[in-house]
Amino acid sequence: MEIICGINSVYEAMRAGKRRVYGIFINEGKKGGPLEKLTNLAAEQRIKITPVNRQKMQDLTHVETNQGVAAEVDNFKYLSIEELLDLSKKTGEPPFIIILDQVNDPHNLGAIIRTAHLLGAHGIVIPKDNAAMIGPASTKAASGAVEYLPIAKVTNLSNCINILKNNNVWVVGAEGESSKTIYQYDFTTPTAIVLGGEGRGLRRLVKEHCDDLLTIPMKGKIDSFNVSVAGAIFMSEVIRQRASKNYAIKP
Numbered sequence: 001m002e003i004i005c006g007i008n009s010v011y012e013a014m015r016a017g018k019r020r021v022y023g024i025f026i027n028e029g030k031k032g033g034p035l036e037k038l039t040n041l042a043a044e045q046r047i048k049i050t051p052v053n054r055q056k057m058q059d060l061t062h063v064e065t066n067q068g069v070a071a072e073v074d075n076f077k078y079l080s081i082e083e084l085l086d087l088s089k090k091t092g093e094p095p096f097i098i099i100l101d102q103v104n105d106p107h108n109l110g111a112i113i114r115t116a117h118l119l120g121a122h123g124i125v126i127p128k129d130n131a132a133m134i135g136p137a138s139t140k141a142a143s144g145a146v147e148y149l150p151i152a153k154v155t156n157l158s159n160c161i162n163i164l165k166n167n168n169v170w171v172v173g174a175e176g177e178s179s180k181t182i183y184q185y186d187f188t189t190p191t192a193i194v195l196g197g198e199g200r201g202l203r204r205l206v207k208e209h210c211d212d213l214l215t216i217p218m219k220g221k222i223d224s225f226n227v228s229v230a231g232a233i234f235m236s237e238v239i240r241q242r243a244s245k246n247y248a249i250k251p
Contacts, residue, residue, distance in 0.1 A: 012144025019074035027068030088122035102197035110141020111228035117145035175213035
C-alpha cells in the first residue's frame with residue numbers, strides 16, 4: 001500500500017475505483033466545500049475517515065502542500081510499454097505517448113501527467129532508474145489524473161523507443177538547439193514525444209534513437225522552458241493539429 005495526498009487526488013482515487021482506498025486521514029478541524037464532497041463519497045463507499053494532527057499528516061505524506069487530506073491506497077500499477085501501446089491502439093486514434101528521460105522532480109512529473117491527461121495523450125513512459133515515480137508529491141501535483149492516465153515503467157528508454165518505432169510510432173525529441181520547430185511537424189501521425197530531464201535535456205543515446213528533434217520557438221533572454229511547460233506546449237500543438245482530423249477531442 002502507499003499514501004496519496006491532496007483533496008482532488010484522494011477524491012479521484014475513490015471516484016475512479018482503479019485501486020482500493022483503505023482509509024482517509026483529514027487534519028483535525030478541517031472543513032470546507034470541496035472537503036464535504038470528498039467525505040460524502042467516502043461515506044457512500046464506507047471508507048473510514050481518521051482525524052489527525054498536522055504533524056501526523058506531514059509524517060504520513062512528507063508533502064508540505066498536502067491540503068490536510070491523505071489516503072492509504074493500493075500501490076500504483078505500472079504497465080509495460082507493450083501494454084501501453086496496446087491500450088493506445090484501442091482508442092481509435094493514432095498513438096500519442098509522452099516519454100520522460102530522467103525527469104527527477106515529482107512536481108514536474110505530476111504536472112506533466114495532469115497536462116497529458118487533459119490534452120489527450122494515451123499514456124506516459126518513465127524509466128525505472130534516476131527518475132521521479134508515482135508517490136505522494138507527484139500524485140498531488142497531478143490532481144487526480146494519475147488515476148486515469150496509463151503509465152509505463154521501463155528499464156531502458158532506448159529499447160522502449162525501438163519498440164515504438166517497430167510499431168510504426170514516430171518518436172520525436174524536445175531539443176532546444178534543433179533547427180526544426182514543433183510547428184513544422186505533422187503530429188497527426190502516431191507520435192511519441194520525448195522530454196528531457198531538468199537542466200540536462202535529452203541524453204545523447206536517447207537523442208540518437210529519436211526519428212526527429214524539435215524545438216519550441218523562443219524570443220526571451222533565458223535559454224529554456226521548464227520541462228512541464230515545454231511538455232504542455234508540445235501537447236497543445238498535438239491536440240490542435242489532431243482537432244482538424246476530427247479525432248475524439250473534448251471541446
